[in-house]
Amino acid sequence: MEHAKSYRIFNENNKIEGRVSDVPVADIGRGEVVFKTAYSSVNFKDALAATGVGGKIIRNYPLIGGIDAAGTVTSSSDARFKAGDEIICTSYDMGVAHDGGFSEVCRVPADWVVPLPKGLTLFDAMALGTAGYTAGLAVELLELNGMAPNNGKVLVNGATGGVASLAIDMLAALGYPVTAVTGKVAEHDFLRKLGAAEILDRASIDFGTRPLEKPLWAAAFDSVGGDQLAWLTRTMQPQGLIASFGNAGGIDLKTSVLPFILRGVRLIGVDSAVTPMVLRKRVWARLASDLKPRHLADIAQVIGLADLPDYFARMVKGGIRGRAVVRMS
Structure with missing residues (x-):
């Protein structure tokens, strides 16, 4: 895959707006781990970043939005991960200063990556997300x-x-x-x-x-x-x-x-952006066991990249409930 469909956010003439774009995979992010994104999700921070409501959140434009992503590793130069591994990457600088999860392909630092815990699917991980x-x-x-x-x-x-x-x-x-x-x-x-x-x-x-x-x-x-x-x-x-x-x-x-x-x-x-990895893994393990919500199917709805602008608009006005999972395929 040479290009990946992505929701990229621009600041043009002091107007912040996003649109679905074909982005060269070679230009996406930086880091040791490349993965094919199965799902992302929408957080309030994503809506603020993509609309410019509430001040400037994104530090570098243009940028692929989305502070969450889950998918399957396609390549890794870090020995902790290999092709075929299912992983989660949330928070840190995702969707803020580093290309985020609203993309068919993500490239991230290995230190940000959490192996998908047993008991969660990739969909579950993004129904949870940040x-x-x-x-x-x-x-x-x-x-x-x-x-x-x-x-x-x-x-x-x-x-x-x-x-x-x-x-x-x-x-x-x-x-x-x-x-x-x-x-x-x-x-x-x-x-x-x-x-x-x-x-x-x-x-x-x-x-x-x-x-x-x-x-x-x-x-x-x-x-x-x-x-x-x-x-x-x-x-x-x-x-x-x-x-x-x-x-x-x-x-x-x-x-x-x-x-x-x-x-x-x-x-x-409660700062979820930068949590020590030992604690981050412990919380994700609990999210796959005793903290796994019983009603994810009721809390989460599935949308696509093209649905993001409308969802962001409703979100900043308080017009949504629960979670939106963004399907990449």
Whole structure:
């Protein structure tokens, strides 16, 4: 294959837009491992990068988008991988400063590559993708800090998003009592199917104004940030744990020290982009076993490269739920 169909993003006359292009394989990426992409997936970061909404994310133009990819190795100059190996590559500089996964062929550094764990297909890996990895990493980090099913309710904010919906499925399967918060009333049945024991309509919540509110949650998973994350800090139980992994509601956080010094609340940042490989492999192994969502078929939909512009537009407006898997063939 001399050319690969790819979704390439351009910055022309200060206007960011993408289109499907035939890109010479020799010009794609850099690194020791070349693989034929079976699937990629769409993350909120991809939508922001491809549309220019929310500021400049891509550092080099033109660039093939997509922070996720899974496929089969065709060649490798690194002894850890050989032709025929099924692999996953997510995050790092993929789709930001390095050609990403929206391409029939990817070339990446070997240090970014994770062997596909037993128990996952290539499709499963991209139905999870960075979103599933982030959800799994958040569960892992909070459990290392003492989260357990018997401690009390676990709130998941922004519940219909990719990371949050997967987190609900994972947590419910592990026996956690999950409370889902969403502004999408029409999606309550979907969230119950994933395992939410309780659903709160965001419009009905009194977010309060005091430094400390009634303690409600043993743990929380937040993809929203801003005022809603500030409310979470004020409503956690003593020793409550918050995983922060998104900023759909803003990057500012206005709160006080009281939740932290009077209740021992712990706010834990979840950075999925650059995780030590030992931890990355451990989380992917769990995603293939005890953290594997039960409802991937309900959470994921399949699209093609040509469908990306419409999907990005709906995503930045909050008009999607779950995950989109991009089929390359």
